[in-house]
Amino acid sequence: MTTETVEAEASQTWQLSRRAKEAIKVSLALVIAYYVALYFSWMKPYWVCFAIAMINLPSKGESIRKGLYRIAGTIPGCISALVIFAIAPQERWLFIFLACCWIGLTGFLFLQDKKHAYIWQVAGFVCFVILLTGSAGSDHIFYAAMYRTLETITGVAIYTLVMVFIWPQSHSGTTKQLYVDLIDHQQQFFQSAIHPSNDNATDSLALYDQQVTLLTELEHSIDIETVEDVNVFSNRHLLHRLHKLSSKLTNAIDRLSVAVEKLHHDDLDQVLPSFDAQSKAIIQQFESLKSVSDSPIQSCNTAEKIQINLQQFKQLDHSERAAVLLLRTDMAEVQQLLNDIIEHINLLLIPASDQQHKPEEPRAPFIEFVPDIDTLKMVFAVMCYVFISFCFWIYFDPPGHMGWIQMAGSIGLVMASMPQLRVTLAAIVVMIAFIPPMLINVFVMPSMSMFAEIAALIFVYSFLLSYFLSYILRILSFIGMFQMLNIQNLQAYNFAATLNAYLYLVLVLLFLFGLSYAHSASRPEKILPSILKRFYRSATWLLVERFTDATRSSRTQSLLSWFHRYEVESLPNKMIPWAQAIDHKLFTRTTNEQLQQLIRLLQSQSRRMQQLTDYIDCSDLNSFNQAMRDELGHWQQQLADDYQQLRSGNYQICIDDKRVEAIHARVDDLCNKYGQSVLEREWECFFQLFGCYLNLTKTNRQVITQLNQIDWQELAEERFS
Amino acid sequence: MSFVPHEFAIGGVFMPPLLIAWFLGLIAAVYTSRLLNKHNLSRHFFYTPLVFVSFNVIYTIIFSLFVVPG
Numbered sequence: 001m002t003t004e005t006v007e008a009e010a011s012q013t014w015q016l017s018r019r020a021k022e023a024i025k026v027s028l029a030l031v032i033a034y035y036v037a038l039y040f041s042w043m044k045p046y047w048v049c050f051a052i053a054m055i056n057l058p059s060k061g062e063s064i065r066k067g068l069y070r071i072a073g074t075i076p077g078c079i080s081a082l083v084i085f086a087i088a089p090q091e092r093w094l095f096i097f098l099a100c101c102w103i104g105l106t107g108f109l110f111l112q113d114k115k116h117a118y119i120w121q122v123a124g125f126v127c128f129v130i131l132l133t134g135s136a137g138s139d140h141i142f143y144a145a146m147y148r149t150l151e152t153i154t155g156v157a158i159y160t161l162v163m164v165f166i167w168p169q170s171h172s173g174t175t176k177q178l179y180v181d182l183i184d185h186q187q188q189f190f191q192s193a194i195h196p197s198n199d200n201a202t203d204s205l206a207l208y209d210q211q212v213t214l215l216t217e218l219e220h221s222i223d224i225e226t227v228e229d230v231n232v233f234s235n236r237h238l239l240h241r242l243h244k245l246s247s248k249l250t251n252a253i254d255r256l257s258v259a260v261e262k263l264h265h266d267d268l269d270q271v272l273p274s275f276d277a278q279s280k281a282i283i284q285q286f287e288s289l290k291s292v293s294d295s296p297i298q299s300c301n302t303a304e305k306i307q308i309n310l311q312q313f314k315q316l317d318h319s320e321r322a323a324v325l326l327l328r329t330d331m332a333e334v335q336q337l338l339n340d341i342i343e344h345i346n347l348l349l350i351p352a353s354d355q356q357h358k359p360e361e362p363r364a365p366f367i368e369f370v371p372d373i374d375t376l377k378m379v380f381a382v383m384c385y386v387f388i389s390f391c392f393w394i395y396f397d398p399p400g401h402m403g404w405i406q407m408a409g410s411i412g413l414v415m416a417s418m419p420q421l422r423v424t425l426a427a428i429v430v431m432i433a434f435i436p437p438m439l440i441n442v443f444v445m446p447s448m449s450m451f452a453e454i455a456a457l458i459f460v461y462s463f464l465l466s467y468f469l470s471y472i473l474r475i476l477s478f479i480g481m482f483q484m485l486n487i488q489n490l491q492a493y494n495f496a497a498t499l500n501a502y503l504y505l506v507l508v509l510l511f512l513f514g515l516s517y518a519h520s521a522s523r524p525e526k527i528l529p530s531i532l533k534r535f536y537r538s539a540t541w542l543l544v545e546r547f548t549d550a551t552r553s554s555r556t557q558s559l560l561s562w563f564h565r566y567e568v569e570s571l572p573n574k575m576i577p578w579a580q581a582i583d584h585k586l587f588t589r590t591t592n593e594q595l596q597q598l599i600r601l602l603q604s605q606s607r608r609m610q611q612l613t614d615y616i617d618c619s620d621l622n623s624f625n626q627a628m629r630d631e632l633g634h635w636q637q638q639l640a641d642d643y644q645q646l647r648s649g650n651y652q653i654c655i656d657d658k659r660v661e662a663i664h665a666r667v668d669d670l671c672n673k674y675g676q677s678v679l680e681r682e683w684e685c686f687f688q689l690f691g692c693y694l695n696l697t698k699t700n701r702q703v704i705t706q707l708n709q710i711d712w713q714e715l716a717e718e719r720f721s
Numbered sequence: 722m723s724f725v726p727h728e729f730a731i732g733g734v735f736m737p738p739l740l741i742a743w744f745l746g747l748i749a750a751v752y753t754s755r756l757l758n759k760h761n762l763s764r765h766f767f768y769t770p771l772v773f774v775s776f777n778v779i780y781t782i783i784f785s786l787f788v789v790p791g
Contacts, residue, residue, distance in 0.1 A: 495732045495733055495734070496732070496733045496734045499731065499732060499734045500734060517770045522770075523770075586758060717763075717764040718763055718764050718765075718766050718767070718768070718769045719758055719763050719764070719769060720754035720755070720757060720758050720763050720769045720772075720773060721769070721770075
């Protein structure tokens with residue numbers, strides 16, 4: 001055995017794991033933070049450590065971004081606290097009114113602005129930390145605000161330095177890799193769309209889900225690398241646009257798969273002779289995108305609609321004709337999106353300073369402010385939590401005193417973002433996590449007198465927490481460590497105060513758990529049917545009701561239209577965390593897989609509905625003759641009747657082949673009667689709508705079948721949660 | 722145990738007897754609700770959270786009368 005082999009084996013044996021390195025970095029940063037804060041005798045030294053514990057994330061980009069957001073949130077939080085205190089130093093009701101308004105505003109922005117949510121969360125709870133930090137002198141509160149800002153900046157700076165210079169972990173290259181994975185999945189999706197098999201329905205839903213996950217990870221990765229890499233920062237607008245185009249491409253391929261399902265491959269070749277050639281060209285473009293070389297990619301395919309062989313087209317039945325027309329439009333859209341993506345990729349290969357031609361940003365349609373009902377409900381709930389905690393404090397003065405308001409605001413915001421969070425579980429975790437530091441504070445720390453001893457204790461304890469615990473448990477344990485150890489220069493040990501603090505935390509969590517029953521947070525099985533009702537309410541409005549009331553002003557119509565579209569788009573996604581929160585030990589006849597399959601089908605139904613409403617909106621219905629408009633109205637009314645029944649909880653609807661045959665027969669009559677008198681362009685438009693209607697009907701059938709597999713009666717029964 | 726009402730002291734922290742009775746009542750209410758869930762009897766109630774609070778209150782009173790001098 002040579003010396004080099006022995007040394008190589010030795011270095012392999014002694015290398016620290018990534019986890020150990022991260023734990024050492026956090027522990028070292030905490031020790032340095034405590035040293036700095038104690039050396040300068042800052043107010044509440046653990047505030048520096050809170051910043052480090054909260055921004056401790058796997059890569060340096062994530063940590064720096066979170067650190068900057070924390071600073072950006074601390075400043076308005078401190079300013080608002082000073083303003084509230086200045087306006088209402090002696091009026092308790094005005095004080096709590098202003099505090100509730102602030103938590104409501106920051107809570108709303110926290111829930112709406114997903115990208116900068118952390119800024120608003122910090123702004124919300126920091127205001128309460130400053131307002132309720134101790135004696136209510138005006139100089140004290142000013143010092144508290146100033147020290148909080150200073151200590152937050154110091155904590156972020158210390159952790160940034162440790163993270164950048166000691167074993168730095170970068171996110172560099174992840175965006176590119178994720179994008180290649182996404183292209184690979186989109187190619188597979190496209191190939192399964194144009195060559196459907198028997199298992200296509202389940203496979204395509206699963207493939208769609210994977211792409212949605214990758215798109216979310218890609219967006220997150222772009223945001224992180226923007227902080228780490230100056231090239232990514234200068235190209236961030238292009239990357240975000242690329243992300244949007246990829247998202248549209250996924251949806252376009254999804255619509256394509258539905259259109260192709262109806263057609264036999266032989267028919268397809270005869271009716272659309274160049275379909276195969278265009279499909280191969282698209283697959284070739286996917287292959288070029290996956291290779292990601294430094295040379296520009298050629299994009300020579302035009303995004304024109306495929307020519308139809310009219311002779312063969314006339315031999316198809318109506319549903320097949322509709323499918324062919326939709327297929328042409330979807331293929332053209334896929335091609336156009338791929339061309340746009342290639343143009344963006346080619347631009348990315350050029351350094352930002354040399355980019356002369358940037359693709360024009362299409363003007364975004366005017367999007368009215370759409371209130372999310374669930375966001376408004378949760379914001380109101382948080383404001384109520386704060387107000388009720390305030391009343392509880394001034395009338396009962398429980399252990400923890402004014403800390404109840406602070407905790408109600410902080411934990412209330414967390415509960416607002418995750419309403420299905422089991423607060424009892426959090427209470428149990430807190431009870432367990434806070435015991436070790438409490439015992440250390442009582443039995444170990446009184447015998448320590450020098451900083452070196454405390455530093456060793458902090459290092460070892462925080463290393464153990466960082467190494468063995470997952471992120472959420474680690475955060476809770478760190479909070480326990482800082483609160484219970486309560487290290488400061490004038491160190492005093494008071495078991496009564498420590499136990500008081502422990503009791504107060506447990507009681508406030510149980511109190512908030514009790515309040516959370518107001519929005520059924522602990523009963524997710526009751527939320528699902530109500531979300532379904534809202535979904536079908538909005539579906540009915542979009543398909544029928546918006547055409548019926550002519551007295552409504554166009555502004556109201558536009559607002560309602562956007563609101564119901566938003567509901568139809570967002571409600572299936574909102575069902576996901578509620579479905580996961582159901583305790584299947586209490587509800588044994590419904591499985592998690594059944595609920596997840598239902599949600600996937602509802603998402604598919606939502607996409608078909610949006611496709612139908614988009615086509616209705618884009619079509620010039622005035623050019624249709626009365627018979628065609630009546631037929632369209634008949635389809636819409638049938639859908640609306642089905643959705644009314646679903647909304648009322650009646651899932652025993654029968655959408656059988658007879659209904660579809662009856663529609664085919666009526667469309668036959670229409671074609672025979674008006675075939676020559678109606679323009680080809682109008683027939684094309686009519687058949688596209690027909691195709692969308694048939695797709696939606698098919699999806700409705702699948703959803704109804706899945707709804708009937710779930711035991712809704714059992715979910716409606718009462719259980720203790 | 723003497724049934725003259727008195728506070729409970731743990732390490733210098735004095736806790737009112739009603740708090741102890743409430744805590745014991747909470748444990749008993751949780752256990753009762755789990756038993757009812759297990760035997761599928763909870764479906765006969767109209768609104769289980771309120772029933773849980775009622776159990777808690779009833780058990781608290783029982784414990785404060787017969788177990789904890791409150």
